[in-house]
Amino acid sequence: MIHRLATMSTSLLLCVTVSLPAWGADAAGARLGHLTWPEAEARLRTAPVVIVPFGAGAKEHGPHLPMNADEVVMNHLLEAAVQARPVLVAPPVLHGWFPSFRAYPGTEVARPEVFQAYVREVALSLIRQGARRIVFLNTGIFKATGLPLSIVARDIRVDQCVPTLVVSWDDLETAEAAAVAEQERGGHADEIETSINLCLQPERVHMDRAVKDYGSAEPRDYGGYQPGLFARDPADPRYSDTGVFGDATLATAEKGCRVLELMTAEWLRILSGFARTPLRAHAP
Numbered sequence: 001m002i003h004r005l006a007t008m009s010t011s012l013l014l015c016v017t018v019s020l021p022a023w024g025a026d027a028a029g030a031r032l033g034h035l036t037w038p039e040a041e042a043r044l045r046t047a048p049v050v051i052v053p054f055g056a057g058a059k060e061h062g063p064h065l066p067m068n069a070d071e072v073v074m075n076h077l078l079e080a081a082v083q084a085r086p087v088l089v090a091p092p093v094l095h096g097w098f099p100s101f102r103a104y105p106g107t108e109v110a111r112p113e114v115f116q117a118y119v120r121e122v123a124l125s126l127i128r129q130g131a132r133r134i135v136f137l138n139t140g141i142f143k144a145t146g147l148p149l150s151i152v153a154r155d156i157r158v159d160q161c162v163p164t165l166v167v168s169w170d171d172l173e174t175a176e177a178a179a180v181a182e183q184e185r186g187g188h189a190d191e192i193e194t195s196i197n198l199c200l201q202p203e204r205v206h207m208d209r210a211v212k213d214y215g216s217a218e219p220r221d222y223g224g225y226q227p228g229l230f231a232r233d234p235a236d237p238r239y240s241d242t243g244v245f246g247d248a249t250l251a252t253a254e255k256g257c258r259v260l261e262l263m264t265a266e267w268l269r270i271l272s273g274f275a276r277t278p279l280r281a282h283a284p
Contacts (some may be wrong), residue, residue: 029082031089045130047088048275052122053078053137054145057094060104060230062189062244064209065197067106069189072200073260074139077172080264085271087135090126093119096138096145103232104243116148123156123164132279133163135271141187142168143225161280167270177262180255183247185214188230190246195256202253210248215240 030043044050055074058067071094081087097115101107110118123134134156136149146168153164173192183191197205216237220226230245231238 027086029085029087029089031078031082031091033091041129043088044126047086047132049085049087049133049135049271050090050126050131051078051081051087051135051137052090052119052126053092053139054096054149055092055094055137055139056096056098056108056145058106058108059096059098059140060101060107060189060243061193061197062209062211062242062248064206064211064248065189065194066201066204069193069197070139073169073196074137076200076260077137077139077264077267080268081271084268085275087271088131090122093122096140097148098140098144100144100227100229101243103230112148115145116152119149119152120155123152124160127156127160127162131162133274133277134165135274136164136166137267138166138168140169142166142170143227146170163274163277163279165270165274165277167267171270172263172266173259174262174266177259177266180259180262181246182250183212185219186246188246189242189244190248191250191255192246192259194248194251195253196260197256198251198253199256199260207249207251210251211242211244212247212249213240213242213244214247215245 032040035043053074056068056070059070061067061069071092074092078089082089095108095110095115097110097112098107099109102109119136126134136153138145138149140146146166149166153166156162157164178192181191186192194205194210216239229238230240230243232241233239
């Protein structure tokens with residue numbers, strides 16, 4: 001059955017539906033780096049989903065949280081996936097695109113075009129070796145690292161006929177998870193993120209330095225995507241002395257473990273749904 005036409009360079013590529021084994025729940029997943037190359041060869045050709053994970057290894061999270069806050073959430077979700085689904089997990093990428101935080105020392109930010117080019121090459125390499133569906137897991141928000149990832153995902157879907165999916169923090173923080181918080185509003189190094197880190201790595205959380213900081217800007221009463229930025233210049237209206245948006249002082253480990261439970265359940269639900277996506281191939 002003809003599914004769609006995709007344009008690549010100056011030629012037309014025809015993507016057609018192909019019949020391959022469906023998602024199975026009788027096998028655990030694996031991490032690519034833990035396999036031998038013959039094992040990797042077999043897994044790449046049979047895994048229903050290959051996950052390429054992104055979690056900032058160094059990004060500011062206020063004066064009280066370690067800079068690897070995104071990375072530890074990523075590792076938690078990956079371990080849950082490997083234990084519960086027959087996925088293959090590629091080595092994590094600990095860099096991304098989050099320019100809002102570049103004013104804070106230690107935060108690593110790649111230019112979007114450089115980041116996109118790297119991610120595209122990683123994905124194409126996996127596809128050449130047999131990957132059938134690719135999930136980009138991003139434990140930052142969609143409007144940061146998720147934006148360049150979505151461009152790469154779209155290109156791969158069109159040019160390679162390989163189903164792709166970008167899953168960001170926003171997709172995992174369900175309404176039920178967000179309702180755990182008591183803060184007025186939040187979004188970064190706040191009650192939710194601080195609670196999660198109290199659950200996952202309490203020894204690295206400094207609650208004596210936790211603050212309540214809603215910034216100086218008033219909430220918007222209109223829609224649209226307006227890029228945000230944390231500035232360290234007191235003369236800048238976007239000034240933030242802390243790098244926090246929300247009330248971290250309300251955080252508890254119990255809240256964090258509950259939010260993680262809900263986010264993990266949503267993550268596994270998304271994986272199962274995506275694994276049912278029909279596979280495509282170029283017509284001969």
